[in-house]
Structure formats: structure tokens, C-alpha cells
Amino acid sequence: MHVRKYVTMRDIAERAGVSVNTVSRVLNNKPDISKETREKILKIAKELGYIKNVTASALRSRQTRIVGVILEDITNLFFAEVMKGIEAAARKQNYQLLLMNTGTDPKKQREAIQTLLERRVEGIVITPSENGLSDLEKLASINVPVVIVGRHFEGLQLDEIHSDEVKGGYLATKHLLSKGRKNILFINSVPENSAARMREEGYRKALREAKVFLPEDYIIVTADPNMEAGYRAVFKAVEKKLPFDGIFCYNDMFAFGAIRALEELGKRVPQDVAVVGYDDVTLSSYYRPSLTTIRINKFGLGFEAFKMLFQRMTGRRKKPKRTIMDVELIVRESA
Structure with missing residues (x-):
């Protein structure tokens, strides 16, 4: 060698x-x-x-100026944009980042945390798997500064920042209802994901207010957060013989896949089926038809997550903090 x-x-x-x-x-x-x-x-x-030799300097000063970032999947446009925000904030404070992908696998998450601790990172920004809650509790017990980004955990004494997911789900569904859509499919992620649970809460709230009552079959759950999953979910609804004239998707990736499936089925968007996504990734405005979606300030999520972590690492704040960022409906061609 x-x-x-x-x-x-x-x-x-x-x-x-x-x-x-x-x-x-x-x-x-x-x-x-x-x-x-x-x-x-x-x-x-x-x-x-x-x-x-930064490593030697770090050993002498006992300060690595390295922060670990554990995300679900950096190839997902949502996480790529969150990462940009984390990186920009880290650069301002002269910190380096070590990035790990987990794909929501608790085992990979545990290994990622272990690797980062072995590298003596000064803090961790993480989008955690809810099946890996014990890992987060362990980090809290050994006083490693941690900020959870994009997720919410009840009763966990750690910093977290996420969007107003209930409001997002509500705005998306209310918009579809305002367009006269009554049979609204919700292609959602797994219930272990707090964002999925909160978006579903918003979906149900809007339907309840409009006095629209749909069978539970209208919520189709899929674990994979990609286009293929959205594509398959539409065919699943067709197999179940569910009549639908609107689709609310957990994220834009699902929506892109759903629109492709609708095209193959000979359905026009939005004339036959209106589609609303979630996240407003860069591709959403360029896709055809351009996607109506819920905009999250993804860069801001990442930037603020690092700022929160920096406050914690430098001892400027002791108590856990929960930050909820606002969302907005962006109306385009698909609904």
C-alpha cells in the first residue's frame, strides 16, 4: 500500500x-x-x-472543530438543500462537516453515531430514525450537543427544529378541497416518521372541517421516500378501485412519481386529478406540469440547525429548544 x-x-x-x-x-x-x-x-x-496537520492541532487543543451530520439520504433533493444550509452556517464559524447517510436504517444510524464519536466530533445534527430513539437518549446522557432536524420527539430533552407540518398538511388538503376535489388520496410516509404523522393530522383536520369523510384506504403508506414509491402508490389505489380526483403527497418525490403514473393511466393533471406535493424542491417549478406544493425553507432549516448546535457547543444555551418554522402553499399548474 x-x-x-x-x-x-x-x-x-x-x-x-x-x-x-x-x-x-x-x-x-x-x-x-x-x-x-x-x-x-x-x-x-x-x-x-x-x-x-489539523488532526495534530486538534489533539493538542482538544477541539476538532468538526461537526457530524447524519441525514436519511443526501440524494433526496430535500436533504441536499438542508445540507447546503448546514454547510453555510458551519463555514461562517470555521467548522468542518462529516456527513453520514442512514436511509432511515436504525443499525446504520447507530454505526454512524459511533463513527462520529470516535472522530471526536464536537456536536451532531441528525435526521433520526424513530426506531433509533435509544441512540439519541444515549447521546443526551453523555452530553454530546445534538440538534434534531426535520423531526419531533415528545419528551426527549434535545434541541430540535422542524417545519409546521400540521399546517402544511392542512394547507395542501384545503387547497385541493377548494378546487372541488372530494376524493383525496394521501400518499404518506411511515407513521414512525413524526413529519408523516403531523402532515396526516393536517390532512384529516381539513377533511373534517369540510365534512368530507373518506375510508382509511385513502391513506396509502410507503416507506421509500422516492419517485418510484409515489408511482406505485397510484397503481395501488387503482387496484383497490378507489375513485380519486385529488392526491396530496408526503413529498415532491412522491408527487413526481404519482404524476407519471397518472399520465400512463391516461389521466390529465390537474383536469382529472389535481396533485399537491410537499417540500418545494428546486425541480418542482421546472417539472411539467409545474408542481403545486408546500414550501419549506430547507436552507433555513439547515442554517438554523447549525446555529442552534453552535450555541449549545459553545455553552451559550443550556436548556433544550424547539424551533418550528413556518410553511406556505405555492400554487402552480398541478392543482
């Missing part, structure tokens, strides 16, 4: 004819070094291709 040999401060010191301490002071931008010596050392460091 090829092992790379990094240039050390000793290599620079030997070439410059100065002490290692002098090189260290220059590279760490300390005062009391003459301009001539400073320029000479920096020139040699550049020529030799010196790369600072």
Missing part, C-alpha cells in the same frame, strides 16, 4: 536553517518573527507543498 509522506515543520526548518518553533510560529501566524524570516519560511512551505 502506498503511504503518502507529508512535509513536516522539521523539513521546512532544516531547509530554512531555523528552529521548528520558529516555523510553527510563522505557520500559526504568531507575532515576534521578522518580516524577512516569515516570508522565507512561507516561501519554502509553499515550495515543499506543506499541508497543515
Whole structure:
């Protein structure tokens, strides 16, 4: 195996004819070094291709300036945009990020947490699996700063930030009802997901207010948060012989898949079936028909999540905090 040999401060010191301490002071931008010596050392460091050993510095200072991020799936456009927000806030505070994907698998989540703790991260931003609640309780017990993003847990003494999911579900369903749709399918994620439960609560509230009563079959649950799942859910409803003129989808990915299925079935969107998504990912405005959806400030979710974590890591806040961000209905062509 090829092992790379990094240039050390000793290599620079030997070439410059100065002490290692002098090189260290220059590279760490300390005062009391003459301009001539400073320029000479920096020139040699550049020529030799010196790369600072951050790990060694972290060991000395006991501060890694690294934060772990555990997300469901970075290929999902929602999480990609949340990640952008986390990254922007981290960069402002000169923190690096270590990203792990779990795919909502509790085993992968446990392994990801273990890996991050072994790397001595200073805090963790996580979209957790609700089956992995014991992992979060463990983190709380050993005082690792943690912020839960996009999920809500009753009774857990950890910081969390998520959108107003009940309002989102309510706005989406109310919009479909306002368009004269009565038989509204809800393609939802699994009930272990707090966002799914809260969006369903909003869906039911809007139907109740409109005095529309639908069988439980009208809620189709799928564990995969992708387009394929939305596509299959529509055919499942057809197999069950459910008449429907509107579809509310747990996320935009489901909605894209659902629209594709409707096209194959010869249904026009929105004339025959109106479709509302959730998240307002970038693709939503470019898709045809462009998607009516619930907009979440995804960048803001990530940015605020890191800010909350930073407050906790630096001891500026001791008590757990829950932040709920507003959502809005974006009306486009699909409904």
C-alpha cells in the first residue's frame, strides 16, 4: 500500500536553517518573527507543498472543530438543500462537516453515531430514525450537543427544529378541497416518521372541517421516500378501485412519481386529478406540469440547525429548544 509522506515543520526548518518553533510560529501566524524570516519560511512551505496537520492541532487543543451530520439520504433533493444550509452556517464559524447517510436504517444510524464519536466530533445534527430513539437518549446522557432536524420527539430533552407540518398538511388538503376535489388520496410516509404523522393530522383536520369523510384506504403508506414509491402508490389505489380526483403527497418525490403514473393511466393533471406535493424542491417549478406544493425553507432549516448546535457547543444555551418554522402553499399548474 502506498503511504503518502507529508512535509513536516522539521523539513521546512532544516531547509530554512531555523528552529521548528520558529516555523510553527510563522505557520500559526504568531507575532515576534521578522518580516524577512516569515516570508522565507512561507516561501519554502509553499515550495515543499506543506499541508497543515489539523488532526495534530486538534489533539493538542482538544477541539476538532468538526461537526457530524447524519441525514436519511443526501440524494433526496430535500436533504441536499438542508445540507447546503448546514454547510453555510458551519463555514461562517470555521467548522468542518462529516456527513453520514442512514436511509432511515436504525443499525446504520447507530454505526454512524459511533463513527462520529470516535472522530471526536464536537456536536451532531441528525435526521433520526424513530426506531433509533435509544441512540439519541444515549447521546443526551453523555452530553454530546445534538440538534434534531426535520423531526419531533415528545419528551426527549434535545434541541430540535422542524417545519409546521400540521399546517402544511392542512394547507395542501384545503387547497385541493377548494378546487372541488372530494376524493383525496394521501400518499404518506411511515407513521414512525413524526413529519408523516403531523402532515396526516393536517390532512384529516381539513377533511373534517369540510365534512368530507373518506375510508382509511385513502391513506396509502410507503416507506421509500422516492419517485418510484409515489408511482406505485397510484397503481395501488387503482387496484383497490378507489375513485380519486385529488392526491396530496408526503413529498415532491412522491408527487413526481404519482404524476407519471397518472399520465400512463391516461389521466390529465390537474383536469382529472389535481396533485399537491410537499417540500418545494428546486425541480418542482421546472417539472411539467409545474408542481403545486408546500414550501419549506430547507436552507433555513439547515442554517438554523447549525446555529442552534453552535450555541449549545459553545455553552451559550443550556436548556433544550424547539424551533418550528413556518410553511406556505405555492400554487402552480398541478392543482
